[in-house]
Amino acid sequence: MTISSHILGFPRIGAQRELKFALESFWRGDSDVSALQNVAHTIKTKNWQTQIDAHLTHVTVGDFAFYDQMLNQSLMLGCIPKRFGFDASHITLAQTFDLARGNAAQPAMEMTKWFDTNYHYLVPELAQDIQFKVNVDAILSDIDAVRALGGEAKPVIIGPLTYLWLAKIHGQNFNKLDLLPTLTQAYADILKAFKARQVTWVQIDEPILSLDLPGFWLNAFDTVYGELNTVGCKVLLTTYFEDVSAHIARINKLPVQGVHIDGARAPQQIAAWVDHLPADKVLSIGIIDGRNIWRADASALIGQLQSAKASLGDRLWVGTSCSLLHTPVSLEFESKLDPEIRNWLAFATEKVTEIGVITRALNEGNGAVTSELAQSDAAQYARRNSKRVTSDFVRNRLASVTTAMSTRVTPFAQRIKKQQAHLNLPLFPTTSIGSFPQTTEIRQLRAAHKRGEIGALDYLERIREHIKLAVEEQEKLDIDVLVHGEAERNDMVEFFGEHLWGYVFTANGWVQSYGSRCVKPPVIYGDIYRPEPMTVDTTRYAQSLTNKPMKGMLTGPITMLQWSFVRDDQPRELTALQLALAIRDEVQDLETAGITVIQIDEPALREGLPLKRRDWAVYLEWAVRAFRLSSAGVADTTQIHTHMCYSEFNDILPNIAAMDADVITIETSRSNMKLLKGFGDFNYPNDIGPGVYDIHSPRVPSVDAMTFLLERACEVIPAERLWVNPDCGLKTRGWEETRAALSHMVSAAKIMRKKVKAEQLADAEV
Incomplete structure (x- = not known):
């Protein structure tokens, strides 16, 4: 045998x-x-x-x-x-x-x-x-x-x-x-x-x-x-x-x-x-x-x-x-x-x-x-x-979480009016998902700092130069809500994990995501805690460079969970809620620093959905609760964004709505806006930013192509609730194509503003 x-x-x-x-x-x-x-x-x-x-x-x-x-x-x-x-x-x-x-x-x-x-x-x-x-x-x-x-x-x-x-x-x-x-x-x-x-x-x-x-x-x-x-x-x-x-x-x-x-x-x-x-x-x-x-x-x-x-x-x-x-x-x-x-x-x-x-x-x-x-x-x-795995402090804090901590004080329909008055944005406001091109210079700079060849202050100053460049480029392009470009971030999960207790990191633990795109998931081996702010300094600096709103950029608890190698000695729900408390602390510190647009990315929410429908309700309950716990502790005037990409959303739209993010940005360009139809049929109540071009391709779509997609979006979502953005971050792209694509995107948004205002004027005259 x-x-x-x-x-x-x-x-x-x-x-x-x-x-x-x-x-x-x-x-x-x-x-x-x-x-x-x-x-x-x-x-x-x-x-x-x-x-x-x-x-x-x-x-x-x-x-x-x-x-x-x-x-x-x-x-x-x-x-x-x-x-x-x-x-x-x-x-x-x-x-x-x-x-x-x-x-x-x-x-x-x-x-x-x-x-x-x-x-x-x-x-x-x-x-x-x-x-x-x-x-x-x-x-x-x-x-x-x-x-x-x-x-x-x-x-x-x-x-x-x-x-x-x-x-x-x-x-x-x-x-x-x-x-x-x-x-x-x-x-x-x-x-x-x-x-x-x-x-x-x-x-x-x-x-x-x-x-x-x-x-x-x-x-x-x-x-x-x-x-x-x-x-x-x-x-x-x-x-x-x-x-x-x-x-x-x-x-x-x-x-x-x-x-x-x-x-x-x-x-x-x-x-x-x-x-x-x-x-x-x-x-x-x-x-x-x-x-x-x-x-x-x-x-x-x-x-x-x-x-x-x-x-x-x-x-x-x-x-x-x-x-x-x-x-x-x-x-x-x-x-x-x-x-x-x-x-x-x-x-x-x-x-x-x-x-x-x-x-x-x-x-x-x-x-x-x-x-x-x-x-x-x-x-x-x-x-x-091992005594390194558990923390009584973290577990006691989680035990004290209340239901009220996961609920915004005011319904969306009321707080969006306060946000509009505070932000004063045009119709079809333009933004990007977060990252800007991670050039060879940026990667070499980070690597040199990691090797100890560049001191912390020198590294900070040089990173700030790249942040300043990203802000200046967005100002020239006339984008409405800016991002700092994430020059200091190696990966949207790894960066945050490096600032949290309970994580450990590999040097070559790379896993393929698609094509040549590889990610290096951090390892969650113990209880999670955020000992100090992670993004406040860079975001506050970026905001000081512009009068336009600057988005704080964070990765959500479910994506932190899904895109890490997670400990298998406790339920995933507990780890997700520990992560949610860590992100909540960061959200509140950003708000205190004067940042009133904060994006908490959750591209992995749909990915974490169990394959059997019988198991969906349990997962979605704690996943949505984790997101709300991370995001709900802010004032009405603070606008919470989230981002999701490359997933089918239609079967969980009630749960996405239950997350109660003020704005959701999603990937729709490769599907020619077909994914957006479900949001329209469902009558999704909050603002939506459907991606108008595919950042995973070097191809730069024309203004007409982006305008066409926005016109299709207007068929299912009221123009007053539409944002204009790429379908994902721009980390993997070069500056030349990024400038061209974003320029076309802004032009398409301006065309749509004129078109909708003309239609509104014509309707008023009738």
């Missing part, structure tokens, strides 16, 4: 973000395709070798992407938006990036969050007459490369029903399921290519099984997998992120040879699957958490799997709960990390080793890994008993 082992995917950015730098060099024209391909080959080879060295039974291929795995699947299927005019059967790497980032002629493909993660995928665009054109050359090449290293390759692809569910129809109206027969044939062709390459197992990811699917979509699984079974490849049907035990009977009847379940996020489902698994299937249990960075309790997990081993024998596989894409690559480069806390952590490379240790113990007995288990046990004991 031999229990098998594998992972669902590995990070593709490289341990020190090699892919990011190679991509950006290529986009700048500083390197060619060959150089980019060489970097990719090196990363993939190292990833495969890591799995081979850990003695995993199967080595995963197909998890690498130059930009996004959903885009990879679209390329494999030849599902390319016609509007680009590309030959779907032969897409160059440069054209791939045009799809992802847009070009002079076409905006980029729409982008949104991958389920409840902070990873963004590119949404496939479907046409009724699409002809799928399969191309698997890239993944076949990787299969050959793994075999040359001595590994057993297991290709991974996104399943047909997940692909179809997440895709969107553009410019037509038809039922997506009408495409299923031709899509299924395309997938059959992919499997035939794997079969011809003598691939034994294929991992087909169908994470939509974790959602509340309509019955006809569930029924489609029977048809699709019945047809794919005729090819003859062994299929591991992969689910993750949720408990899918409600579908046991249906999945067990599917003609697939294996099923993967998430045993880290939903351990309650393991027993049911072990008890009901048919004798002709394998069960892969994702026992190692692919979404967090805490070291596994190997002894406990081995004990947990013993009953599954007894029941299933060699039909048991051990793996990660999901792809390790959501974790940093390796602890190898974390030499400066607090050694006590470092010993509590495991990144992707260490998680692969943990799988190897657990599998070896199950196959050979605990005696075969005595040393490894002793180290694991010691780390668990140290973390449980």
Whole structure:
């Protein structure tokens, strides 16, 4: 009896973000395709070798992407938006990036969050007459490369029903399921290519099984997998992120040879699957958490799997709960990390080793890994008993929070009049989301300060020069509500975490968010407290440079929670409320300093929503309460903004309204203002700033294009409640395109002011 082992995917950015730098060099024209391909080959080879060295039974291929795995699947299927005019059967790497980032002629493909993660995928665009054109050359090449290293390759692809569910129809109206027969044939062709390459197992990811699917979509699984079974490849049907035990009977009847379940996020489902698994299937249990960075309790997990081993024998596989894409690559480069806390952590490379240790113990007995288990046990004991984790002061303060602390004194309809009188803003007021270009000079300045090469006062003065530049640029552009540009901030979560107790920071704990964009989530290991103001000095300085309103810029408690690696020894709700109190203190200090427009960004609110609707109410109650706790302690004349991006909001609009922010800014440019319709249908009561251009693309839209979007916005939201802004922060953009885009944005706002005033005058005359 031999229990098998594998992972669902590995990070593709490289341990020190090699892919990011190679991509950006290529986009700048500083390197060619060959150089980019060489970097990719090196990363993939190292990833495969890591799995081979850990003695995993199967080595995963197909998890690498130059930009996004959903885009990879679209390329494999030849599902390319016609509007680009590309030959779907032969897409160059440069054209791939045009799809992802847009070009002079076409905006980029729409982008949104991958389920409840902070990873963004590119949404496939479907046409009724699409002809799928399969191309698997890239993944076949990787299969050959793994075999040359001595590994057993297991290709991974996104399943047909997940692909179809997440895709969107553009410019037509038809039922997506009408495409299923031709899509299924395309997938059959992919499997035939794997079969011809003598691939034994294929991992087909169908994470939509974790959602509340309509019955006809569930029924489609029977048809699709019945047809794919005729090819003859062994299929591991992969689910993750949720408990899918409600579908046991249906999945067990599917003609697939294996099923993967998430045993880290939903351990309650393991027993049911072990008890009901048919004798002709394998069960892969994702026992190692692919979404967090805490070291596994190997002894406990081995004990947990013993009953599954007894029941299933060699039909048991051990793996990660999901792809390790959501974790940093390796602890190898974390030499400066607090050694006590470092010993509590495991990144992707260490998680692969943990799988190897657990599998070896199950196959050979605990005696075969005595040393490894002793180290694991010691780390668990140290973390449980550390005095650094809890604070009586923080816990007592949280216990004293009252309901009144989460409620603005005056309803929005009354306080907005006071704010309008105080701020004296025009119709269609213009602003930006917060950050301005993080130039090479700024990044080098921050790095030099971090290395101790620049003293604190010198650093402050030089940062103030960049703040002054940002303010001057906005004044020249005639923007109405300004921001200080965030030159001093490395990341919207990390910056604040560095000023809070209970956080620790890595040097290379990077995780891909989209394309070359990587984030370095801080680690919440203990109770949270804000010992001193974090943003007051820079914001007050920026306000001193202008007579226009200056926004205070903060990250909200739910985004701080979602975009950190969060402690798993207490409910997330408690950590969120601790964060809310810290942000509340900062809001009140900003107000005391004379800042009367304060933005508390919550782009991750929708991302944190549980995948099952049955669990929404509980999450939304404490998430909204946390935001209100952070924002409600201000005067009526202080205007609270919030920002959300790249999410579907329509199903939680009552909860967004319950946040009671005076102004919400949202991403709508890539969806051509379609996301805004739900706010209109719902009759959202407060002010809204729909993004009028996509900051993730270097493309600068015209004044007419932005005016068109604002006209569409006026069809669903009264002009008196509309703000004008980009769809997100400008950190990743250059100054030249930023000036051009913001100039067009301001011009569009002024055109709309004249148009609406003319219409109002005409109505008055009638």
